[in-house]
Amino acid sequence: METIKCDLTIIGAGMAGMAATLFAANRGLSVAQVGSASEIGLASGLFDLLGIHPMIEGKRWDNPWAALEALARDVPKHPCAQIPPKDFQEAFDELLDFLEEAGLPYSRNPNRNVSIITPLGTVKTTYCTPWTMWEGVKALEQIRPCLIVEFKGLKGFSAGLMAENLKNRWPGLRTKRIPFPGAGQKEEVLPEQMANALVLTGNRVKLAQLIKPEINGAQCVGLPAVLGLYQSSKVVSDLTELIGVPVFEIPTTPPSIPGLRLKEAFERGLRQKRPFYYSQKRVIEVQQGRGGEFEIGIDSQNGRQTINSPGVLLATGRFIGGGLAADRKRIRETIFGLPVFQPQSRGEWHRENFFDRQGHPINRAGVEIDAQFRPISEQGLPLFHNLFAAGSILAHQDWKREKCGTGLAVATAFGAVKAFLEIAKRDN
Ligand SMILES: Cc1cc2nc3c(=O)[nH]c(=O)nc-3n(C[C@H](O)[C@H](O)[C@H](O)COP(=O)(O)OP(=O)(O)OC[C@H]3O[C@@H](n4cnc5c(N)ncnc54)[C@H](O)[C@@H]3O)c2cc1C
Structure with a gap:
């Protein structure tokens, strides 16, 4: 049995856990x-x-900061309403700087949401996209003549379906189905194999040779997001140069190569910052000693590992993540075993219509927090002085x-x- 000591233990390695680790390490905490x-x-x-509010109206917002203001007014318990806009911006700036340094640049208009096409041919509101997708955002805005390419054997990505569903919004879309270089007559090609293959220059050249003759006046080319597991910006730049018009990626259904790139960028970028x-x-269990310090037990093949830290940040997600x-x-x-805000009975978890615009009450279930992000009792009091929660485990969203x-x-x-740091400063 091995015990280590640190300032803050972060439970969870989803987006909330990774971001918390970055913010804590950047502020000198041992994590x-x-x-x-x-x-x-x-x-x-x-x-x-923040793209939609109020949900029942399905109102889309161009300005996410104005959307946040309206949300804070209408749903004051929403976790996003607990953050001053200045902190919200600082958090995004810090995350995007980190990802850029880790080789995964993102693009945005700082004060504007954008629209992006999905593999179903719908249009989604978002804020930042990987740099490799940004040209597609601009092309949709300008309704540029565009060629969407699909690959034989790649499941879940049909250029024809996209063009059909988008025909009113984006009339200049053409489509082409081509074999992936080197895939031969394979019935199925997997996104990870394609993304790995495109790391090699020779495969990029072969792909460009297949696409170039199909351009016929298209001013840009959209491809499924498989353009390199690593160095995706380089792969997209090279293809753009070889084909002669801007190339962009279109998000795919899971498993997602941009998701894997993100995971890899976090792992790589945080390696030096995060000692444990x-x-x-x-x-598997957490106990609190008399001095208030937490003792966190982890299952490990080599026996039990214990972490001792004065603070814990819970970022364990919802049902998929395992936090609920x-x-x-x-x-x-x-x-x-924290109290969970939830409907009175199971019969109220879901509404009858799956697509009900009010959403399902179960999705708003979660852990309630005080102004310092500490889980609270039914009486509204913090349950632990130094336990904090973040991410999708939180209630009212x-x-x-x-x-x-x-x-x-x-x-x-x-x-x-930030709350952990403020409380630690006050305690000392
Ligand atoms: C299919 C899919 C599509 C998405 N699309 C978008 C999108 O278009 N735009 C967007 O902004 N976001 C998107 N997201 C990401 C989404 O924003 C985040 O997943 C969400 O915010 C939740 O993040 P989280 O860190 O709170 O929880 P999770 O991502 O669920 O992470 C929970 C973490 O807690 C860990 N955990 C749980 N229990 C324990 C335990 N006992 N011990 C140790 N660890 C534990 C899990 O291993 C995991 O690391 C998508 C996510 C998915 C899954």
């Missing part, structure tokens, strides 16, 4: 992080801030419908780390 980063690998790679990282491990679990009657928080997944994760991580 231990536990969790699996695999959820990030499923994500589209887009960063939403227990990847693919789970916290539901039995036949109730929803519970899985590590501390529906990130998927409100299009605020990354905004929620990143801003609450920032708020929780």
Whole structure:
């Protein structure tokens, strides 16, 4: 049995846990992080801030900061409403700088949401996109004549379906189906294999040779987001040069290469900043000593590992992440057994219509917090002096419908780390 000591233990390695680790390490805290980063690998790679509010009206906002103001007015308990806009901006700036340094640049208009096409041919509101997708945002805005290319054997990406569904919004779309270089007559080609193949210059040249004769007046080319597992910006720049018109990526369904790039960029960029990282491990119990310090037990093949730290930041997500679990009657928080804000009975978890614009009450279930991001009791009091929570585990939000997944994760991580620092300063 091995014990380590640090200032703050972050439980969770999804977007909230990774962002919290970055913010804490950048402020000089020694951090231990536990969790699996695999959820990030499923994500589209887009960063939403806040796109839709109120949900029932489905109102889309061009200005995410104005949307946040309206949200704070209408839903004061929403976790995104707990962060001053200045902190929200600082959090995004810090994250984007970090990713750029880690070789994964993102693009945005700082004060404007943008629209991006999805593999279903719908249009999604988001805030930042990987740099490799940005040309597609501009092309949609300007309705430029565009060629969308699909690959034989790549499942879940149909250029024809996209063009059909987008024909009113983007009339100049043409499509082409081509074999992926080197895939021969294979029935199925996998995104990871394609992304790996395109790391090699020779495969980029072969791909450009297949696309170039099809241009016929198109001013840009959209391809599924498989353009390099690493160095995607270089792959897109090279293809742009070889084909002669701007090339952009279109998000795909999971498993997502932009999600894997994000996971890899976090792992690489945080390596030097985070002294202790227990990847693919789970916290199995947490106890608090008399002095208030937490003792965090982790399952490990080599026996039990223990972390001692004065603070814990809970970023364990919802049902997929494992932070919340539901039995036949109730929803519970899985590590501390914290109270979970939820409907009175299971019968109220879902509305009858799956597409009901009000969303389902179960999606707003979660842990409630005070102004310092500390989980609270039913009486509204913090349950632990130094336990903080961030990300999708928090109550009173529906990130998927409100299009605020990354905004929620990143801003609450920032708020929780800031609160830990303020309380630690006060205690000393
Ligand atoms: C399919 C998909 C599409 C997405 N698309 C978008 C999008 O278009 N735009 C956008 O902004 N965001 C998108 N997201 C990302 C989404 O914003 C984030 O996943 C969401 O904000 C939740 O992040 P989180 O860190 O709170 O939770 P999660 O990502 O669920 O992470 C929870 C973490 O907690 C860990 N954990 C749980 N229990 C334990 C335990 N006992 N011990 C140790 N670790 C534990 C898990 O291993 C995991 O690392 C998408 C996500 C998915 C899955």
